[in-house]
Amino acid sequence: MPRRALALSKVYGLLEPGPVVLLTTAHGGHRDIMALSWHTMMEFEPPLVGCVISNRNHSFGLLKTTRECVLNIPSVDLAEQVVGCGNTSGRRVDKFARFGLTARPASRVAAPLIAECFANLECRVVDTRLVPKYCFFVLEVVKAWKDAALPPQTIHHLGRGEFVVSGEHLKLKSKMK
Template sequence: MTTANLDRQGFTEYPISDVHRLIEPGPVVMVSTFDGHRANLMTNGFNMPVAHGALIGLIVGPWDHSYDALRSTGECVIAIPSIDLAERVVGVGNTSGRDTDKWRRFGLTPSPATVVRAPLVAECFANIECTVADDRLVDDYHLWILRGERAWFDAAKRGAGEFHHRGDGTFSANASTVDLRDRMNKWHHLTR
């Protein structure tokens, strides 16, 4: 079949430079690092699961102070905030640990992790202690493959749930849940 003469069905072209806004993947997270002297936080919207077994892909670039700590220690914590923390999370992503103690400035509380020296974020409902599993794509794409080592969850802090960056400073919250577990015939083992 050729599509050359088919009706465009209402589609107009979308800017190719903005397509990340359509597929902005995981929840907005904060990344906690410890450089040997000070703990720091950054905000991250480009993240995704890479494999079952806690492999996580995360974009952290050299424009971030956090990049140096991640490079030198090979460790971080991924902290998942609820949308109730959105304003503070955006503040964290618009200031640098080079000149700001963001824990103090944004009223966030470091809490000890067990495997890594970077602290958990007490206000977040989930925290994943991570080590760097693979840094081969960092130079080309700033893509770190992290391995979750231990994770912590506090349902009481989940509030209205995680939220997503739409790529332009607007955010969407998780809305309703559609339960289609009975249709996951090929992936039944995932639905337990």
Template sequence: MRRPRKHSVPVEHTRRYLEPGPVVLLSTAHRGERGIMTLGWHMMLGYDLVGTYLWQANRSHALAKRSRECVINLPTDALLDTVVGIGNCSGREGDKFERFGLTAHAATDVGAPLIAECHANFECRLHETRITADYPLFVWRVVRAHVAPRPVWPRTVHYRGEGRFMIAGPTRARRALFRPDMLDN
């Protein structure tokens, strides 16, 4: 097996290599207000638990904290410019659904809207918070999932830092190497 030669890089470049997964759009709503934010700081904590870091300065932080609900929407590469645009403006400047021409659909189990243009929507209720002075971590339980049947493996976007994104590419199966009890369905 090849051993790549390595060199030192600044620690702030870590995210280029360890960013956890696709960029998502988090939609929230509370008492007639709704919001969308671009979110790259999230992690799976179990099969139905998702942790998100919602910075307190974001309007979506307050909406999520008050409503205790959200929808995690999975955009594909077709929405890349919209994802960047949403991340570069504030909901205080106006409704992002209208500004970016997105369709808000009513969720089944939560008050936050689904984004119809996204490949998948995960309705969530707050499971717990770990909000410290510096790290507001919300732990969400997915209570309902809506996923388009095609494509099975969508071309999701992954932030690499410095305004660069990676688009999900080919998928390679290794099911035969797994113990059967280690495969999820």
């Protein structure tokens, strides 16, 4: 199979680790939603998630101040709202209102859940040592919620407005429980 060189700026589209999530934060009566695809699992128990949030994003300051958030996992039917949240700054816009999303109270953090998402992970920041250099936060999931239905199709960002929708589910023999 012939190969061609790939621009280094496109490498991340090959390695995106998981579905696009909607990260919610809240502070001082203000709440925000940002689309996030640069995240990775770091540990199973307790569940730790690492994520990169640019210090140019409004959510960066909210997360740094409050040290808590919710990772809301949308299905493909929310793709337009996900892209809208990703292309809009929350500094002056209520993204819940603009994109027709419903905020629900979380049980362990002040940031809201998004009711339309099939799963919600309430998180607290547990490590900020890599924030100054890489804007990399380590989050501990302290409460998790999931719709009882079968897993829906998720969206995965490839860059520059392109996405892949998760496909067929496979169940193969594994030693992991």
